[in-house]
Amino acid sequence: MVRGDLTVFPLLSVMQMLLASGRAGRLSLDHPRGGQLWLDPGELVHAQAWTLSGDAGLQVVCSVTEGTFVFEADEPAPNRTLALRRDAALRRMLDDHESWTPSFRHSRTGTAPCALLPAGPRRSLSRVRSTRP
Structure with missing residues (x-):
């Protein structure tokens, strides 16, 4: 198990380390906008x-810049909803993270309301899918 603080170890740095090392498991982010990411090698x-x-x-998880993380090795993914190899995953996460910046710049607290979606040309309400039946 690996754990840390995202203000010390930013999410992209943590993901770069995990993806480059070929680790498999679950990365959990403890934050109101947090979530979980699953990796295969x-x-x-x-x-x-x-x-x-x-x-x-992934778009929501990429908005997280503070809080804590825990990586649990060898935790299998409940579903396979993404297929992003290392470089593509990191590039995508950087793009998604940067698309949130304008939303937080206009927020007094730096924490945008949950209803906000990232800005950018490839973002639309039709792309947001719920896992609810």
């Missing part, structure tokens, strides 16, 4: 945040 295979999974879950 060198690949991001599933994201879950609130009731969102896959692309939408």
Whole structure:
């Protein structure tokens, strides 16, 4: 088990380390916008945040810049909603993280309301999928 503080070890740095090392398991983020990411060796295979999974879950998780994380090795993914190899996963996470920046810049507390979606050309309400039946 690996754990840490996201203000000391940013999410992208943690993901780069885990993906480059070929670790498999679950990364859990403890934050109001937190969630979980599952890795197979060198690949991001599933994201879950609130009731969102896959692309939408990853978008929410990428907004997290503080809180704590825990990586539990060899925890299998409940689903395979993503298939992002190391470089593609890191590039995608950087893009998603940067798309949240304008939303937080206009927030007094730096924590945008849950209803906000990341800005950018590839974001739309139709892309947000819920895991609820």
